[in-house]
Amino acid sequence: MSALIELDDIRVHYTVPTRRHSPPVTLRALDGVSLAVERSRCLGVVGESGCGKSTLANVLVGLRTPTAGRVRYDGREVGARRSKDLCRRIQMVFQDPVGSLNPRRRVRSVLAELIDHHDLVPDTGMNSALDSLMEMVDLPPRVLEARPHELSGGQRQRVAIARALAVQPEVLVADEAVAALDVSAQATVINLLADLRAELGLTIVFISHDLGIVRTLCDSVAVMYAGRVVEEGTAEAVFTAAQHPYTRALLRAAPDLHRPGTVRRSPALEGEPAGTPETNTGCVFLPRCPEAEAACASAPPPYIGNESHRTACIHAVP
Ligand SMILES: Nc1ncnc2c1ncn2[C@@H]1O[C@H](COP(=O)(O)OP(=O)(O)OP(=O)(O)O)[C@@H](O)[C@H]1O
Numbered sequence: 309m310s311a312l313i314e315l316d317d318i319r320v321h322y323t324v325p326t327r328r329h330s331p332p333v334t335l336r337a338l339d340g341v342s343l344a345v346e347r348s349r350c351l352g353v354v355g356e357s358g359c360g361k362s363t364l365a366n367v368l369v370g371l372r373t374p375t376a377g378r379v380r381y382d383g384r385e386v387g388a389r390r391s392k393d394l395c396r397r398i399q400m401v402f403q404d405p406v407g408s409l410n411p412r413r414r415v416r417s418v419l420a421e422l423i424d425h426h427d428l429v430p431d432t433g434m435n436s437a438l439d440s441l442m443e444m445v446d447l448p449p450r451v452l453e454a455r456p457h458e459l460s461g462g463q464r465q466r467v468a469i470a471r472a473l474a475v476q477p478e479v480l481v482a483d484e485a486v487a488a489l490d491v492s493a494q495a496t497v498i499n500l501l502a503d504l505r506a507e508l509g510l511t512i513v514f515i516s517h518d519l520g521i522v523r524t525l526c527d528s529v530a531v532m533y534a535g536r537v538v539e540e541g542t543a544e545a546v547f548t549a550a551q552h553p554y555t556r557a558l559l560r561a562a563p564d565l566h567r568p569g570t571v572r573r574s575p576a577l578e579g580e581p582a583g584t585p586e587t588n589t590g591c592v593f594l595p596r597c598p599e600a601e602a603a604c605a606s607a608p609p610p611y612i613g614n615e616s617h618r619t620a621c622i623h624a625v626p
Contacts, residue, residue: 310383311344312511313368313398313479318342318377320363320535337363338374339535345479350505350512352522352543354558355532361515364532365483368513369400396426399472403484405464409456415467416452422474437474445470445500462493466500473504479511480504487517498525519562523547531555 320338338360345351353361366372367379370390379386381394402408410418419438423429429437442449445466456464465485472480482501486494498521504510516522522529522543529546531539531554539552550556 310347311380312347312382313343313345313513314378314380315341315343315364315367316378316380318364318367318374318379320360320367320372321375336535338367341377341532341535341537343530343537343540345511345513347478347511348505348509349528350501350514350526352526352529353513353515353532354517354519354522354529356558357517359532360535361532362483363535365400365481365513365515368479368481369398370395371400392426396475397477398479398481399475399477401465401468401472401480401482401485403487405461405468405488406456408468409464409471411456414453414455415470418467419452419471419474422471426475428474428476441470441474444473444504446496460493461489462496465489465493465497469497469500469504473508477510479513481513481515483515484517485514486521494521501525519547519559531558 318338318341319336322335322337323332324335325332341360341364343351343364353364355361363372367374370386373388381397386394416438419441420434423434423437438452439449442451447463447466447470451459451463451467456467459467465488468485469480480501485501486497489497501512501514502525505512512525514522514526526543528541529539529543530537531546531552533552533554539546539550539555541551546555547559550559
């Protein structure tokens with residue numbers, strides 16, 4: 309199967325200030341990421357907080373121009389300035405629908421404006437296009453008349469998905485799209501994404517801290533550490549026979565994988581002690597993983613920043 313999106317040696321470096329009188333350092337948020345996403349498939353991207361997942365999402369949708377590397381879409385190289393049509397084809401769903409929806413505007417007006425902007429439906433077909441969108445995301449038509457604060461978290465996230473679907477995209481990049489939802493709303497949104505993929509042939513890049521959900525939804529998984537993809541494979545292979553020490557540490561630390569009835573622990577990890585993750589707003593912070601650091605030795609510390617919220621990918625370029 310041919311890849312719809314290809315990333316080739318993508319680097320995103322930021323220049324960040326340090327202490328007064330010290331020169332700024334370069335932070336490698338992405339440090340040579342190569343990935344291919346096949347059409348109509350779902351790729352999960354996992355890794356601890358700060359490893360570069362959102363930066364990757366931003367590169368995919370064109371919100372961030374890479375410092376180096378190439379992005380290809382459907383075989384064609386994508387430049388720094390994307391066409392309106394390419395922007396339409398790759399849509400993002402963010403973690404926080406409240407922040408991404410204008411609180412003053414009714415759902416109808418947000419969706420209609422987008423459809424209009426891309427000339428996707430004649431004026432006479434607008435009402436039925438909006439009704440079908442609501443049906444697609446399993447919301448009653450009355451939601452069209454609501455403002456975001458009048459909806460539940462799960463409903464808002466479905467409106468955010470409707471907004472992405474309004475422009476008839478080929479790719480959805482979901483960046484922690486269910487992290488802010490309770491378990492039942494999460495299940496609804498996950499099922500919705502799975503149905504949309506099956507019905508519309510959508511390609512999905514699903515970024516999440518929740519390994520249980522990734523295993524359920526995704527065909528393949530890319531594991532990120534310190535701005536790099538350290539392991540990539542089918543979901544089954546990654547979850548049952550992880551190869552990289554960091555993936556194994558991540559699996560050990562994932563609370564969902566130890567919860568009975570969700571996802572069984574990888575046989576590859578049998579006999580190894582489970583980690584004790586500290587959780588904070590849904591993020592899993594791993595205990596330091598010397599094996600993983602050794603395996604990523606070409607990206608050595610020193611880390612900068614707050615050690616208690618360790619962002620492994622922050623290391624100064626020597
Ligand atoms: N505009 C920016 N300027 C400087 N540093 C940035 C910028 N955006 C992101 N970073 C840094 O780049 C690194 C990667 O950030 P990113 O948001 O991609 O991580 P993440 O894996 O998505 O984390 P989380 O799971 O917590 O959302 C982090 O160390 C972050 O602080």
